[in-house]
Amino acid sequence: MAMEDELSNSITIMMDDSREKTDDLNQFWWSEPWYPVMHRVQDVFRRQNKESEDVYSPITVSIGPLHRGKKHLLATEAVKVSYMHLLFERTRASQETQRNCAADMSIREDDIRKCFREVQLDDNVSLAEIMLIDGCFLIELLYRNYVKEPDPILWNPFKCYAVHRDLLLLENQIPFFVLEELFCLTVECIPKYKHKGSIPTLTECILSFFEGMMGPENAKRECKGMMDSENAKAECKYERPPHHILHLLHMHYSPYVNEDNWNAWGPRNNEVAEFKFSATQLDIVGVNLKEVVNSQNRFDLKFSVGPRFWLLQRSQLEIPPFYIDESTEPFLRNLIAFEQCSPCLPNIFTSHASLMCILIHTKDDVELLEEAGIIRNSLGSREAVLHIFKDMRKNAVPRNFFYNQLWTELKEFCTPSRTFYTMFSYHHPRN
Known part of the structure; x- marks a missing residue:
């Protein structure tokens, strides 16, 4: 009985100590949610x-x-x-x-x-x-x-x-x-x-x-998150002092986030995981993948549906160029890890990586995206690109999906009747 009391007292002391530290930490972060935080990767x-x-x-x-x-x-x-x-x-x-x-x-x-x-x-x-x-x-x-x-x-x-x-x-x-x-x-x-x-x-x-981390077309882009005037800061919910250099680059390359598009972010659900169409499968069911020309925002995807001709109808998914070199994987992985560690941070890079992971499942997908001008590959092989997104698929799970509205429209276009052709093509890949 004495041993049980001793163990119980020891556990009580540990719980009290843990509760005190947790309460102190929560009080600090909730009182100052944008205080700089240095993280370890999970x-x-x-x-x-x-x-x-x-x-x-x-x-x-x-x-x-x-x-x-x-x-x-x-x-x-x-x-x-x-x-x-x-x-x-x-x-x-x-x-x-x-x-x-x-x-x-x-x-x-x-x-x-x-x-x-x-x-x-x-x-x-x-x-x-x-x-x-x-x-x-x-x-x-x-x-x-x-x-x-x-x-x-x-x-x-x-x-x-x-x-x-x-x-x-x-x-x-x-x-x-x-x-x-x-x-x-x-x-x-x-x-x-x-x-x-x-x-x-x-x-x-x-x-x-760090000029040109997202490719030459983004190298000279003015940083929309780095505005000096108080009026500009008031208009942008995402405008806060950066925590560190990686955060500054996250802000620099992220799209402008204001009240309108902040609230348009997708609900916290698993809609992304439910959509299984790769680039080649989308092409077969009538979605034409095209590069966005002269885009100043690498996250600016557009989906449009063309006129219906009898039972046939084509649509178009426009995606800005995605540059891939030796620095791409460590940079993206650390941005994703940063977003996962920061509950106040929009999951912009995680959402984009999740989208690319869905589109890329085979070398045929990489080839199609290269031919469309969407992937600019400096690694020398399509296998290397495939390997990057195959590994990244395990981590790129956004809390809220940046492309929720676009994804909803894309799912509505890819009806069950089109899915039959997609399943057929899965067993008959391109040469």
């Missing part, structure tokens, strides 16, 4: 993609505390310190700049630690030091790229790709306000005569560094 994402490259862990450089100290990343620690030193040397008084940056990070350490509440860091971790070194490294690298200075990382294609990849990882982020404050204390204090042109903003430096 374990289920990694378990579902064991056969693929780990697209969630850095291979060259760690940013922030989550991967710091790993053996294969130690070589870049000295590089980060040297970049921090070079950044300080750009200002009028490097020693004073160093003291100001160190003091600012020390003062802000409690605020920074709040951003990592979900990942349960050890209290002994010196976040102020990590933020100072990693933040200054990032700013120096971004500034060098912006002003086109010679750089051993940027001028080496392999290093440049690896660093680009690592800086886009969800687990390799630091709070955006850290970068903003360090940028203000360093780059904005560089004498004007040392600048090649006007002094850039932090956002300009970041977008320049």
Whole structure:
């Protein structure tokens, strides 16, 4: 009996402690739902993609505390310190700049630690030091790229790709306000005569560094989410300060979200999973797949139905070009993981990936989409494209589907009578 009482008391203490931590965390997040949050990728994402490259862990450089100290990343620690030193040397008084940056990070350490509440860091971790070194490294690298200075990382294609990849990882982020404050204390204090042109903003430096992530047609697109006026912010429910660099890029490449199209998002159901028509099957039942020409929004899909001729009727599904290269999979996977971790974030990239996963089931689907100009493949093989979406299908499950209205119209067009021809074609694929 004594053992049972001891066990019961132990469980009660554990539950009280857990309840206190949970209540404290919920109170914090609900009172400040847009406070910057640094996430870990959910374990289920990694378990579902064991056969693929780990697209969630850095291979060259760690940013922030989550991967710091790993053996294969130690070589870049000295590089980060040297970049921090070079950044300080750009200002009028490097020693004073160093003291100001160190003091600012020390003062802000409690605020920074709040951003990592979900990942349960050890209290002994010196976040102020990590933020100072990693933040200054990032700013120096971004500034060098912006002003086109010679750089051993940027001028080496392999290093440049690896660093680009690592800086886009969800687990390799630091709070955006850290970068903003360090940028203000360093780059904005560089004498004007040392600048090649006007002094850039932090956002300009970041977008320049990651220019063309969605393909050349999107490289110069103005960021609709990055508006400065208070009136513009009031019109856009999605306009909030970014949590980190990955969030900034999510905002940059996302379509403009206002009151009208926000409420048009689909209900939280499994309608997406119920629709099974691939690209080749849609083609057979009368849906012509076509590229959207000169689109400024890669999410702007259009579905239209043509006139009926006796029992025959064609329709058209227009999709903007989707560029695929070596950086596509890690970038998309981390954007999807970010959306899944953030309940306040619209599932725009998850919805688009889910749509592409439905359309692509075989190499014939990839071939059809390439011929239509919808997929721009730089990987060299259709098997590689098929592999990307085959693996991504396990994770691309949106909470609310961005294309709900379009999908409803498409399902209505694909009637049961058309489904017979689709099922027939499934057993007689194209050569």
